[in-house]
Amino acid sequence: MDWQTLLIASHIIGTVFGAGGVTFAGIFYLLKRPVDPLTTLDQHFLTTTYTVLRIGIVLIVLSGFGFFILFRLQGHSAYLYSPMMWGKMVITVVILLNALLHHWRRLPWSLGSVISAVSWYSALLLGVYRRVHLDFATIMGLYLVAIVIGYILMRMTQKKNIFPTA
Amino acid sequence: MNTSTIIEFTLHILFGLAGMIFVYAYLTALLRRDPSVRFLSAASFSAALAFLLSWLTGGMYYLWYYGPSVKGVILGGQYTWAHAIFTEAKEHVFLFLPFLAATLYAVTALLGDRVKESAELKRSLIILAGATLTIGIAVTLSGVLISGAVR
Numbered sequence: 256m257d258w259q260t261l262l263i264a265s266h267i268i269g270t271v272f273g274a275g276g277v278t279f280a281g282i283f284y285l286l287k288r289p290v291d292p293l294t295t296l297d298q299h300f301l302t303t304t305y306t307v308l309r310i311g312i313v314l315i316v317l318s319g320f321g322f323f324i325l326f327r328l329q330g331h332s333a334y335l336y337s338p339m340m341w342g343k344m345v346i347t348v349v350i351l352l353n354a355l356l357h358h359w360r361r362l363p364w365s366l367g368s369v370i371s372a373v374s375w376y377s378a379l380l381l382g383v384y385r386r387v388h389l390d391f392a393t394i395m396g397l398y399l400v401a402i403v404i405g406y407i408l409m410r411m412t413q414k415k416n417i418f419p420t421a
Numbered sequence: 422m423n424t425s426t427i428i429e430f431t432l433h434i435l436f437g438l439a440g441m442i443f444v445y446a447y448l449t450a451l452l453r454r455d456p457s458v459r460f461l462s463a464a465s466f467s468a469a470l471a472f473l474l475s476w477l478t479g480g481m482y483y484l485w486y487y488g489p490s491v492k493g494v495i496l497g498g499q500y501t502w503a504h505a506i507f508t509e510a511k512e513h514v515f516l517f518l519p520f521l522a523a524t525l526y527a528v529t530a531l532l533g534d535r536v537k538e539s540a541e542l543k544r545s546l547i548i549l550a551g552a553t554l555t556i557g558i559a560v561t562l563s564g565v566l567i568s569g570a571v572r
Contacts, residue, residue, distance in 0.1 A: 320438055324431055327571070335565055335568055336569040
């Protein structure tokens with residue numbers, strides 16, 4: 256297996272872990288009513304989910320910088336100024352800072368969950384549509400709009416109790 | 422690039438990245454209600470060591486390859502600001518990182534459980550680790566900008 260294949264595989268696995276983990280955390284948050292205390296099983300579930308998420312982010316960061324080294328050594332420096340790549344890097348920094356604020360309890364849980372979910376799926380979409388030409392400001396604008404829409408949808412879902420607990 | 426330059430360049434990035442991961446782990450652990458002083462000491466010591474090694478390998482790369490071969494290419498291209506602003510800032514600001522991480526380690530190792538007990542001390546360490554992380558992110562992104570200008 257050459258370096259490029261290894262990096263692509265690691266990047267995809269990291270994305271799967273991250274986007275998958277954040278999806279399960281989001282579903283859990285939607286199903287769980289705030290008044291209900293966390294059971295031992297809930298805590299195990301959340302610990303496992305966040306561990307998978309952390310493994311995902313570490314894989315994404317390491318393989319992302321692996322690509323950086325590879326592009327630089329292969330002379331493909333122009334790609335390092337790609338707005339899609341910078342969009343993914345900024346979103347990755349947002350994911351990391353959001354996790355810190357969540358730990359520090361400086362961000363409402365609902366907003367943090369939306370930022371996390373929208374960020375992971377935005378990074379995924381930027382990777383899938385890497386050949387689409389969008390400038391950096393448009394990417395960031397769409398990302399912010401997605402966070403606002405995601406937050407509104409989450410509040411509506413919670414109010415209407417679309418996913419009642421069993 | 423010859424083999425030794427490739428190794429220096431790669432190690433500079435990997436050690437820097439490792440330092441960032443250790444500082445992030447330190448900050449995450451410190452934000453917990455009951456942080457493990459042993460983990461905090463290990464993370465901050467590893468961060469200081471990784472930043473120091475990144476510093477050394479980065480210095481070797483700068484002296485033996487960037488200065489003679491890359492700087493001229495950037496200054497002769499259309500992204501001169503990549504060197505004039507980002508390399509110039511990075512090579513000075515980067516010097517802080519090993520010392521900031523070493524300070525985190527020294528305070529954590531010397532004061533032990535007081536890090537957990539004193540809210541004021543804990544808050545100060547959170548600010549210091551946050552500043553280290555912020556500088557580290559800025560230096561990392563600067564590195565990507567500088568590398569992208571080499572064409």
